[in-house]
């Protein structure tokens with residue numbers, strides 16, 4: 350490569366003169382953001398806080414959710430806050446949802462999507478298109494990995510496409526005190542590593558036998574649930 354060719358000079362990125370076609374001033378597109386963390390790290394609480402902050406600025410938004418823990422479509426946090434939301438069904442085109450709002454005369458400036466790990470990759474692509482072409486700000490919240498410690502398909506697509514990736518800073522601790530990053534599915538004292546991934550949405554017991562516990566990598570790997578589990582009960586704040 351000729352270092353003197355200005356069009357290929359990598360230091361152009363630092364130039365005060367914008368490249369041809371670049372927009373000056375206001376951001377020309379919306380942004381797609383993904384906030385991720387383990388169970389119980391406060392994702393839904395943050396989702397509701399961001400919606401509140403946006404609404405206070407006079408912006409209009411839609412709240413979306415897949416498989417919310419409450420049963421009815423809502424974004425609900427374990428701290429007791431809740432707001433009604435629209436369920437994103439498996440075959441829903443999110444662009445159509447927004448277009449119908451526009452057709453009804455409503456403004457849509459932003460989207461807040463909870464449990465975004467359950468979105469299909471195609472739906473994440475639709476969110477990116479809404480950010481680019483309709484200039485919506487899209488805030489997605491969800492788990493990165495399932496109980497097998499592999500990325501959810503929706504989360505994987507968000508990692509690929511999002512403008513911003515934010516690890517939620519409220520640390521959930523393993524019983525040993527190290528940061529918990531893994532959402533273990535536990536049955537009868539054992540960490541399960543195969544099965545349907547959908548159940549991972551909630552830490553509350555889904556049956557009498559199955560529950561979830563956040564573990565550090567070492568204890569997820571070894572399946573060590575700690576002294577509370579050895580006593581047959583889980584530590585609880587409630």
Ligand SMILES: [Zn+2]
Pocket residue numbers: 523524525526527564565566567568
């Ligand atoms: Zn640990």
